Amino acid sequence: PDAPRQDFIRQIVRSDLAEGRHAAIRTRFPPEPNGYLHIGHAKAICLSFGIAREFGGLCNLRLDDTNPAKELPEYVRAIQEDVRWLGFEWAELRHASDYFEVFYLAAEKLVRAGHAYVDDLSAEEVRAYRGTLTEPGRNSPYRDRSPEENLDLLRRMRAGEFEDGSRTLRAKIDMASGNINLRDPALYRIKKVPHQNTGDAWPIYPMYDYAHALSDAIEGITHSLCTLEFEDHRPLYDWVVERVDLASSPELLEPLRAAGLPVQAGRPRQIEFSRLALNYSITSKRKLMALVQEGLVDGWDDPRMPTLQGLRRRGFPPGAIRLFAERVGISKQNSVTDFSLLEQAAREVLDAEAPRRLAVVDPLKLVIANLSDDHAEMLTFANHPKNEAFGTREVPFSNALWIERDDFMREPVKGFHRLVPGGEVRLRGVGIVRCEEVVTDGDAVVELRCTLDADTRPGMPGADRKIKGTIHWVSARHAVEAEVRLYDRLFSVPDPDADGDYHQHLNPEAKRVVRGYVEPSAAGLEAEAHVQFERLGFFIADRRDHSPRRPVFNRIVTLRDTWAK
Numbered sequence: 057p058d059a060p061r062q063d064f065i066r067q068i069v070r071s072d073l074a075e076g077r078h079a080a081i082r083t084r085f086p087p088e089p090n091g092y093l094h095i096g097h098a099k100a101i102c103l104s105f106g107i108a109r110e111f112g113g114l115c116n117l118r119l120d121d122t123n124p125a126k127e128l129p130e131y132v133r134a135i136q137e138d139v140r141w142l143g144f145e146w147a148e149l150r151h152a153s154d155y156f157e158v159f160y161l162a163a164e165k166l167v168r169a170g171h172a173y174v175d176d177l178s179a180e181e182v183r184a185y186r187g188t189l190t191e192p193g194r195n196s197p198y199r200d201r202s203p204e205e206n207l208d209l210l211r212r213m214r215a216g217e218f219e220d221g222s223r224t225l226r227a228k229i230d231m232a233s234g235n236i237n238l239r240d241p242a243l244y245r246i247k248k249v250p251h252q253n254t255g256d257a258w259p260i261y262p263m264y265d266y267a268h269a270l271s272d273a274i275e276g277i278t279h280s281l282c283t284l285e286f287e288d289h290r291p292l293y294d295w296v297v298e299r300v301d302l303a304s305s306p307e308l309l310e311p312l313r314a315a316g317l318p319v320q321a322g323r324p325r326q327i328e329f330s331r332l333a334l335n336y337s338i339t340s341k342r343k344l345m346a347l348v349q350e351g352l353v354d355g356w357d358d359p360r361m362p363t364l365q366g367l368r369r370r371g372f373p374p375g376a377i378r379l380f381a382e383r384v385g386i387s388k389q390n391s392v393t394d395f396s397l398l399e400q401a402a403r404e405v406l407d408a409e410a411p412r413r414l415a416v417v418d419p420l421k422l423v424i425a426n427l428s429d430d431h432a433e434m435l436t437f438a439n440h441p442k443n444e445a446f447g448t449r450e451v452p453f454s455n456a457l458w459i460e461r462d463d464f465m466r467e468p469v470k471g472f473h474r475l476v477p478g479g480e481v482r483l484r485g486v487g488i489v490r491c492e493e494v495v496t497d498g499d500a501v502v503e504l505r506c507t508l509d510a511d512t513r514p515g516m517p518g519a520d521r522k523i524k525g526t527i528h529w530v531s532a533r534h535a536v537e538a539e540v541r542l543y544d545r546l547f548s549v550p551d552p553d554a555d556g557d558y559h560q561h562l563n564p565e566a567k568r569v570v571r572g573y574v575e576p577s578a579a580g581l582e583a584e585a586h587v588q589f590e591r592l593g594f595f596i597a598d599r600r601d602h603s604p605r606r607p608v609f610n611r612i613v614t615l616r617d618t619w620a621k
């Protein structure tokens with residue numbers, strides 16, 4: 057395994073623990089349930105859950121459901137399934153909406169203390185008053201309302217008396233701040249939209265920065281790890297945590313205690329790291345959703361998709377994704393990660409874990425003329441070349457085989473060491489055959505008639521006779537027909553979004569479906585079983601469509617990187 061992890065966040069955690077700043081650490085992973093998780097989220101999951109595990113702490117899964125218009129229970133379920141599939145278990149499952157009452161009481165506290173006010177400016181006016189990077193903003197004419205008036209208006213907002221968008225609750229910070237996030241940001245908006253968790257209970261919803269900071273404080277999160285785009289929000293995060301100061305107002309947490317939810321209340325620290333960006337891919341829920349909605353892929357779990365559901369269906373083992381995340385590492389530098397790093401992690405994990413089988417995906421008939429038509433025998437094959445624990449299996453062999461069409465060349469190019477007219481090749485586990493006759497139909501080669509040199513069979517004196525090529529095969533009489541889905545990268549260029557139109561760069565070769573043949577013991581594998589089809593790559597029995605009578609295999613990766621320049 058790789059060296060112990062030493063990124064800057066783990067160093068902070070280690071020294072916080074060494075200096076006794078926390079008895080135990082607590083982290084969280086806070087996805088918004090507005091789509092499916094993708095490989096970028098896997099980096100964040102491996103970090104927050106991984107750190108909790110390594111340092112004997114706990115990690116919560118928190119669904120950040122503060123924007124009801126785009127959230128669905130379907131996504132809530134899938135997120136939980138994906139986190140578990142990746143190999144992590146949460147200490148507690150929470151919803152930001154569990155805290156709506158606390159957020160509201162905290163807002164009243166801010167209003168009473170003069171730290172927040174109800175503003176009647178429209179969204180457009182708020183924008184106009186906000187100023188720009190070079191110009192300070194202007195105070196809203198409603199900024200100096202008395203705490204009493206603000207409290208009355210806030211309560212009426214909560215009671216549903218006002219129209220959507222007619223008022224907001226804003227933090228009173230500094231309209232001249234160099235950080236635009238501190239120019240009196242909105243804390244609440246009016247939005248009469250039903251919520252997937254709270255139904256029609258709330259006509260107002262908290263804004264992300266406010267809800268996120270308070271959720272972390274309520275759960276006693278010690279290290280709140282998020283991506284770099286939140287760096288400029290950190291002063292607001294700290295402002296919310298400090299002004300609300302849960303420790304000095306235990307009554308704010310009463311609704312949670314009454315509901316039986318354990319609360320740990322503390323002072324969280326936000327730490328930012330760089331997002332994962334993967335070439336030949338896209339890591340944005342919104343853009344992935346567009347591919348699904350436009351029918352350019354077959355759903356969220358299309359094996360070409362970089363969603364966790366897609367990667368799972370494609371066959372990437374969860375351990376490979378964790379290994380990938382570990383190798384990508386954690387830093388504050390934005391960079392683009394090469395897709396081959398993910399493929400290489402899959403090869404390494406699968407090489408150790410996947411049993412070997414024989415399959416042919418582009419079949420050409422090979423008949424062994426010096427064996428009788430009813431010849432049939434069982435050959436014993438090792439299931440793994442490097443690990444005897446995988447055991448052996450019996451593979452049926454007969455006089456009629458399927459081999460790969462590209463293992464034969466009628467007019468061989470220089471350096472081609474497989475089968476040619478009049479030439480010899482070793483059939484894996486069988487012995488050396490010579491191609492005596494090429495049967496054609498017009499230009500097409502339809503069958504090769506060969507003779508097997510009996511002296512080269514295993515155990516015979518000539519078994520070790522030197523020959524350059526070895527090819528794989530399956531017995532035509534015994535093999536099971538299979539649908540084989542040959543997948544590749546979703547996009548054909550490294551930066552599909554460079555010109556703003558990633559639709560133009562979908563890789564037409566990303567999915568090819570062929571009819572092939574697999575040895576009987578491969579057909580019998582269970583759905584989601586991994587396998588290496590020798591010389592072809594690593595495959596998985598499709599999670600949804602595979603059955604022993606109608607086998608369906610997805611190619612995860614080829615055995616070698618075919619994209620390297």
Ligand code: ATP
Nearest residue numbers: 086087088096097099100282283331332339340341
């Ligand atoms: P998207 O832009 O794809 O919608 P998001 O950041 O809006 O992503 P959230 O559901 O809010 O999605 O993400 C949950 C957590 O996952 C956040 O803490 C976020 O920082 C992290 N995350 C999202 N995308 C990435 C990424 N590409 N790399 C690392 N972490 C990510």
Ligand code: MG
Nearest residue numbers: 086087088120
């Ligand atoms: Mg988000």
Ligand code: MG
Nearest residue numbers: 088340341342
């Ligand atoms: Mg987003």
